[in-house]
Amino acid sequence: MEKRRTSKSSSKPGAQPKTLGAEAWLSEAWRALSELGVEGVRVEPLAARLGVTKGSFYWHFEDRAALLGALLDDWEQRATAAVIRAVDERCESPRERLFALIRMTTGAPEAPDVEHAVRAWGALDPAVRKRLHRVDARREAYVQALLVAVGVDEARAAMRARALYLALIGEYTRVAHGGAPTDRATWDELVQRMIER
Amino acid sequence: MEKRRTSKSSSKPGAQPKTLGAEAWLSEAWRALSELGVEGVRVEPLAARLGVTKGSFYWHFEDRAALLGALLDDWEQRATAAVIRAVDERCESPRERLFALIRMTTGAPEAPDVEHAVRAWGALDPAVRKRLHRVDARREAYVQALLVAVGVDEARAAMRARALYLALIGEYTRVAHGGAPTDRATWDELVQRMIER
């Protein structure tokens, strides 16, 4: 038959499968994306690194575009919900949540590369732009809500949430270039300035 | 002889030359870079857009790498000195200069694309990273100096200069994706917060 891409193997989590699954391709693709950008996500080099040939790839994926699409889906899901949940679980007061949010997002070691790669990608592909907009809007709204909860009035909160988020994007970009991460004191200073009435 | 790349033609500024110069290639390369990223700067497509063939390109440039190098030189020269000079000429008080600086940098319509493209490029090429570091350091130092001149103490000025500059990078990234530019009020709010004692 010519039906492929069923892929529910993987024996059991914990036993490394001697046969590749789609996730293996995905994770290699993530590495390539963050290190080389979208243009670095190529089928044959990926295959070489995985120690297989293209034959495997085209069994798991329709084509290269399908892989890129899968990357986006993966990112959009994890980029927002996970962080917000973690912050909400860990802290109570909105003030603590703000500081925790900044610490988490600026502390994750591989986040900048991924984030920057996706953004660089977005400058090239309109489909990626849309997702970026959604994610950005969601994150910014969350920050704004925290600021309001702290006591900043709506209008100012919107402006400061934007400012904070812009700085965060800037930091991702900066670190993605190998720049030294901005230290906690600087972030605290900024957040503090944004919080005050 | 096999000596090429002498290129001092261009008749006179004002008369459009019927024959291409290196600058024509450079400006097309800029467009490609900002629209498509480094990987979009390819010799043959550029030639097609200029209505000539590769033969022309390899007369003016050693190879593709030389073109990319020329782009970097061009950028580093214009990216810092020009803006600082303009601001210093136009305003007197450091406070005014700060607001003017932000307005100029966030107001230039093609700056975000160029800036973001160079930064995306920097994530891939270590040689580009170095230039980025230099430029970033110079810009940040300028902002810090302005903050100190306004009356912020050194330590805080360093942190706030960083924060401001990060936000600016973020804005470039944002706008490069087709996001709406952040409005003046938001910038003024941020700058104001960074200025206050």
Add this chain to the structure above:
DNA sequence: CGAGTTCAATACGGCACCGTATGGAAAAAC
């Protein structure tokens, strides 16, 4: 054990691009 299913190897045609080699036309220098 034989048949189907799952995953990968091999081999192929095609495209886009790089860089080189060589020749030609038009302008500049003599």
Add this chain to the structure above:
DNA sequence: GTTTTTCCATACGGTGCCGTATTGAACTCG
């Protein structure tokens, strides 16, 4: 007016990548 220089066209070989087609090995299940 011939020679030289300047700039571009044409043609070529080479590479890296995409996607398809076909075959084959290993595992699964009857």
